[in-house]
Amino acid sequence: MLTMNNISKSFITDDVVTHALRDIQLHVNEGDFVSVTGPSGSGKTTFLNIAGLLETSSSGEYLLDGEDITKLNDSGRSRMRNQKIGFIFQSFNLIPDLNLFDNVDVPLRYRGLNASERKKRIEYHLDQVGLASRMKHLPSQLSGGQQQRVAIARALATSPRFLLADEPTGNLDSQMAQSVMSLLEDINKAGTTILMVTHDPSLAARAKRQIYIKDGHVSELTQKNSNLHLVGEA
Amino acid sequence: MSAFFTQLELGPMFRALMRNKIGALLIALQIALTLTIMVNAIFMMQQRSEQMARASGLDEANTFYLSNTVFAQNYNLKTALQQDLQRIRETPGVVDATQINAIPLSGGGWSMSLQTKAGDDIEGTGTAVYMVDEHGINAMGLELIAGENFQNSDIGWREEGSTQWPPKAIITKALAETMFEGDWKNAVGKTVYIDNHQPVQVIGIIKALQAPWNGWNGVERSMLVPQQLDSKGSRFFIRTEPGRRDELMPVIEKMLAESDRGRIIRNVTSMEQTRDESYREHQATNTILLTVIIVLTLITGFGIIGLAMFSINRRTRQIGTRRALGASQWQVMRYFMLENLLISTAGVVLGAAGAVGLNIWLVSTFSMTPLSPVLLVIGVIALLIVGQLAVSYPALVASKISPATATRGRA
Ligand SMILES: Nc1ncnc2c1ncn2[C@@H]1O[C@H](COP(=O)(O)OP(=O)(O)OP(=O)(O)O)[C@@H](O)[C@H]1O
Ligand SMILES: [Mg+2]
Numbered sequence: 131m132l133t134m135n136n137i138s139k140s141f142i143t144d145d146v147v148t149h150a151l152r153d154i155q156l157h158v159n160e161g162d163f164v165s166v167t168g169p170s171g172s173g174k175t176t177f178l179n180i181a182g183l184l185e186t187s188s189s190g191e192y193l194l195d196g197e198d199i200t201k202l203n204d205s206g207r208s209r210m211r212n213q214k215i216g217f218i219f220q221s222f223n224l225i226p227d228l229n230l231f232d233n234v235d236v237p238l239r240y241r242g243l244n245a246s247e248r249k250k251r252i253e254y255h256l257d258q259v260g261l262a263s264r265m266k267h268l269p270s271q272l273s274g275g276q277q278q279r280v281a282i283a284r285a286l287a288t289s290p291r292f293l294l295a296d297e298p299t300g301n302l303d304s305q306m307a308q309s310v311m312s313l314l315e316d317i318n319k320a321g322t323t324i325l326m327v328t329h330d331p332s333l334a335a336r337a338k339r340q341i342y343i344k345d346g347h348v349s350e351l352t353q354k355n356s357n358l359h360l361v362g363e364a
Numbered sequence: 365m366s367a368f369f370t371q372l373e374l375g376p377m378f379r380a381l382m383r384n385k386i387g388a389l390l391i392a393l394q395i396a397l398t399l400t401i402m403v404n405a406i407f408m409m410q411q412r413s414e415q416m417a418r419a420s421g422l423d424e425a426n427t428f429y430l431s432n433t434v435f436a437q438n439y440n441l442k443t444a445l446q447q448d449l450q451r452i453r454e455t456p457g458v459v460d461a462t463q464i465n466a467i468p469l470s471g472g473g474w475s476m477s478l479q480t481k482a483g484d485d486i487e488g489t490g491t492a493v494y495m496v497d498e499h500g501i502n503a504m505g506l507e508l509i510a511g512e513n514f515q516n517s518d519i520g521w522r523e524e525g526s527t528q529w530p531p532k533a534i535i536t537k538a539l540a541e542t543m544f545e546g547d548w549k550n551a552v553g554k555t556v557y558i559d560n561h562q563p564v565q566v567i568g569i570i571k572a573l574q575a576p577w578n579g580w581n582g583v584e585r586s587m588l589v590p591q592q593l594d595s596k597g598s599r600f601f602i603r604t605e606p607g608r609r610d611e612l613m614p615v616i617e618k619m620l621a622e623s624d625r626g627r628i629i630r631n632v633t634s635m636e637q638t639r640d641e642s643y644r645e646h647q648a649t650n651t652i653l654l655t656v657i658i659v660l661t662l663i664t665g666f667g668i669i670g671l672a673m674f675s676i677n678r679r680t681r682q683i684g685t686r687r688a689l690g691a692s693q694w695q696v697m698r699y700f701m702l703e704n705l706l707i708s709t710a711g712v713v714l715g716a717a718g719a720v721g722l723n724i725w726l727v728s729t730f731s732m733t734p735l736s737p738v739l740l741v742i743g744v745i746a747l748l749i750v751g752q753l754a755v756s757y758p759a760l761v762a763s764k765i766s767p768a769t770a771t772r773g774r775a
Binding site: 175178179182183184185204205208209211212213217219220223225226227228229232235236237239240241242243244245248268284288296 | 366367368370371373375376379380383384681682685686687688689690691692693694695766767768770771772
């Protein structure tokens with residue numbers, strides 16, 4: 131599904147070079163649920179951005195669904211994001227001037243689907259997250275947990291093969307976080323590959339596979355050397 | 365095709381705009397006001413330009429005039445005038461010359477009222493009066509289109525303070541049309557009355573000769589009368605062969621000054637200069653109107669840039685999110701250009717109504733002709749283009765916002 135070979139990323143600002151990622155080797159199988167943990171500033175968001183084609187790596191090779199991403203131009207990457215990837219953000223990133231219906235509609239329009247197909251998908255996915263009755267509401271009229279569920283509906287409406295979430299529960303209380311996590315687990319069970327960055331060890335432990343990033347290096351947390359999931363669980 | 369329209373996002377764009385009305389409304393109003401003022405200012409400029417473009421009827425390129433002021437005592441004005449005119453006419457390169465009482469477009473001259481019947485209470489038609497001899501038509505380069513010119517025997521002397529008018533006159537076609545209900549040819553041979561009772565026979569029609577006052581609505585109405593002024597101050601009007609005017613102006617000034625020391629020759633002026641001075645105010649007004657249009661358009665353009673920059677800054681994260689969800693750079697750019705088109709369209713629709721309203725008021729207040737719909741259409745298109753040009757830079761900036769902004773916030 132996803133293969134990274136020697137992926138590195140450095141940022142150069144005012145003559146300061148930050149090596150956010152160093153020589154990442156990673157393979158993620160179709161249907162996996164991978165959690166990503168690590169200290170602040172270790173490169174988790176950078177890793178997710180590169181995996182989700184939001185930014186490009188400085189060097190290395192990246193294959194997504196068999197396609198060599200490094201060969202795509204900006205509009206090719208845009209199309210790939212629209213067709214294969216769904217995003218869930220820590221601060222939900224709903225468009226404040228659009229109601230829930232129009233928010234979920236955004237990626238569907240980029241895909242150029244016809245009106246009845248879009249309407250069907252929007253209603254289905256808002257219904258799945260329990261917000262079908264609030265389609266005409268603006269994001270500001272919703273709680274954080276509800277907003278994140280709309281964002282999940284938006285991410286799933288395009289039927290992505292691959293779902294990326296950067297601290298999806300970071301702005302939610304623990305009860306809301308649990309419900310969003312269950313939703314993600316259901317989505318994964320239905321076949322979508324998920325990559326999720328989180329600071330919450332108990333949530334990370336619920337993933338099928340855990341990776342740990344520190345100073346731009348990726349390491350695998352095996353069941354053996356990870357007792358983190360025992361610590362956080364209530 | 366339908367996928368294309370889907371991707372334009374017109375519906376959500378419009379609904380989002382309706383939730384953020386104030387800025388858009390202000391810009392739309394500004395565009396409306398600009399269109400209203402722009403179209404009417406261009407309209408006023410056009411009216412002036414049309415006035416300036418009217419032919420005076422004279423051979424302007426090859427004519428000039430000068431004033432002759434006698435200060436000597438015991439001076440025989442009549443003899444001197446004939447001598448002066450003869451000397452001028454004999455100068456190589458001169459086509460003809462005449463004495464004249466007033467200069468077309470100069471701002472100063474004589475006017476009288478002509479009527480088709482004699483009587484005190486009869487309404488007349490105002491006309492400019494030019495006193496010339498039988499050389500007048502040739503000296504000014506006028507075109508006689510009916511009837512005949514004056515004979516030498518027709519020319520009489522007009523003493524200072526006299527109220528007597530000669531029995532013959534040549535009038536312009538425009539004057540004839542006004543007095544004879546459009547049938548100008550019918551005027552030849554007719555008797556009209558000047559100063560209520562004095563009969564004057566129309567012996568000829570000239571195609572055109574403008575009055576001295578360019579702002580007068582009867583500027584095309586003039587008459588020539590066969591008279592010479594017995595006066596210490598007079599003017600000579602001179603036509604040269606094509607292209608020789610500038611060369612001959614100083615030659616004739618010098619010749620006249622040296623031939624007779626009892627007078628001074630002043631104000632040697634070409635007709636072209638007179639036209640320029642006559643329309644100086646028109647030119648200045650048009651320059652001001654043009655400046656107003658340009659400044660207003662620039663202000664509107666910068667207003668659009670400002671609002672777009674502001675709203676793009678406010679929407680940075682949203683734009684990053686749209687990019688993350690699959691919008692291409694071009695789609696982001698197009699979003700802002702289309703949004704501007706929606707706002708501008710509202711503005712020009714409002715502005716077109718305003719422009720027509722202001723024009724109706726102008727036309728009824730200053731009795732002008734109404735503005736042409738073509739001008740309005742041109743104004744609308746021009747402002748839509750200004751809007752698109754102005755928004756293109758902010759839209760380009762928006763399209764460069766990185767999709768990573770979605771996860772990182774503002775870079
Ligand atoms: N646009 C940028 N320009 C310069 N440096 C950057 C940029 N983005 C990230 N970095 C740096 O790259 C490193 C990795 O950042 P990243 O956001 O991936 O960390 P993170 O693991 O997501 O941290 P956190 O847990 O706080 O979200 C940091 O040192 C950060 O300062
Ligand atoms: Mg991060």
